[in-house]
Amino acid sequence: xxxxxxxxxxxxxxxxxxxxxxxxxxxxxxxxxxxxxxxxxxxxxxxxxxxxxxxxxxxxxxxxxxxxxxxxxxxxxxxxxxxxxxxxxxxxxxxxxxxxxxxxxxxxxxxxxxxxxxxxxxxxxxxxxxxxxxxxxxxxxxxxxxxxxxxxxxxxxxxxxxxxxxxxxxxxxxxxxxxxxxxxxxxxxxxxxxxxxxxxxxxxxxxxxxxxxxxxxxxxxxxxxxxxxxxxxxxxx
Numbered sequence: 001x002x003x004x005x006x007x008x009x010x011x012x013x014x015x016x017x018x019x020x021x022x023x024x025x026x027x028x029x030x031x032x033x034x035x036x037x038x039x040x041x042x043x044x045x046x047x048x049x050x051x052x053x054x055x056x057x058x059x060x061x062x063x064x065x066x067x068x069x070x071x072x073x074x075x076x077x078x079x080x081x082x083x084x085x086x087x088x089x090x091x092x093x094x095x096x097x098x099x100x101x102x103x104x105x106x107x108x109x110x111x112x113x114x115x116x117x118x119x120x121x122x123x124x125x126x127x128x129x130x131x132x133x134x135x136x137x138x139x140x141x142x143x144x145x146x147x148x149x150x151x152x153x154x155x156x157x158x159x160x161x162x163x164x165x166x167x168x169x170x171x172x173x174x175x176x177x178x179x180x181x182x183x184x185x186x187x188x189x190x191x192x193x194x195x196x197x198x199x200x201x202x203x204x205x206x207x208x209x210x211x212x213x214x215x216x217x218x219x220x221x222x223x224x225x226x227x228x229x230x231x232x233x234x235x236x237x
Contacts, residue, residue, distance in 0.1 A: 003075045005029035005068060007056065007110050008082025010037035013129065013179060016199035017079065022048045024203070029068050029075065031082075056082045056106030065113045077206070078114035079127040080107055085144035096143040103147035108154060115158055115169075123168040127206055128155045132177045132219055135226045136234060159211065170209045174202050177219035 003026065009018040010032030022028045022045045029050040032038055038051040052068040054061045069075050084102045088095040111126065118124030133141070134148035152173050159171040178192040193216045205213035214220040226234075 001025065001027050002077070003027045003029070003072055004077040004079065005031065005065070005072070005075045005114075006079045006081055007031045007054075007065065008080065010034055010041070012081070013176065013195060013199055013202065014079070014081030015041070016195045017081065017202055018049065019044070020199055020203050026077075027072065029072050031065065031068065056110055057101045061106070062109050062113050065110060066117075069113075069117055074121065075117065075124070077125040077127065078110075078117075079129070079206070080110045080114070081129045082106060082110070083129060083148075085141055085147075087140050088142065088144075089140055091142065099141075099143040099147055103144070104150050107147075107151055111154060111158065118169045119165070119167065125170040125172065125206070125209070126155075126158065127172040127174060127202075128152075129174045129176065129202075130155070132175050132214070132223055132226070134175060135223055136229075170211075172206060172210055173212050174205065174215060175212065175219070175223070176202075176215040177222060179215070 004021055006014050006018050006028065008014045009030035018028050018030050018041060027050070028048060029052065030038060030041055031052045031054050033053065033055045035053050038053060041049050042051055050068065050072055052064055054064040082102060085099055086095050107128065111128065114126050118126065128151050130151040131148040133145040134152040136145065138145035152175070155171050155173045162169045162171060176198055179198045180192050180195050198215050201215050201217065202213070214223055
């Protein structure tokens, strides 16, 4: 039986992905901050879901993830889905700092533990959930866009490291557009994907061992537009 751990699997995309993978026969470990949501998942999938309460911004989180890996007898796949973000047009420092703490420091800490495990094992699959927002800076949420760019670049760096080490480790960058979760904020939102649809496409990308995937697939067009739009036009958006 293949094993996976989803960091940030108690809500949103992470939770839907945990349900899909448990239904597909995976042994699933789920990490999250809220014990009541962890218990709810265990009740839905008795004997199939392992849980560990952790907060990625806390110093003990790295040790707790290592504990879960040990308790599961190792893992073949780690998905880092934990993330936060909010509109911050006034540049409130608390919002900026909370975003950086979770999406940068917390992400890197979890990725470090996963990569160390796969390096020792000689194989594995690391998946990070970044965002279409990683492509360009954003005045409505500066720290969010920048933090997701960090996620994408960190994953690319690990992919390069794997190539040099000649290890059978796959590193996947998942870049969702708008998904129907509490993180989808603002007016005039479009192409908002149902959470289950987004999670299903993420699962397919993982199974195919892709390096990158836009979720849902139509967001590839938006990604292309963002990359090619001149600065003189982009700053007016």
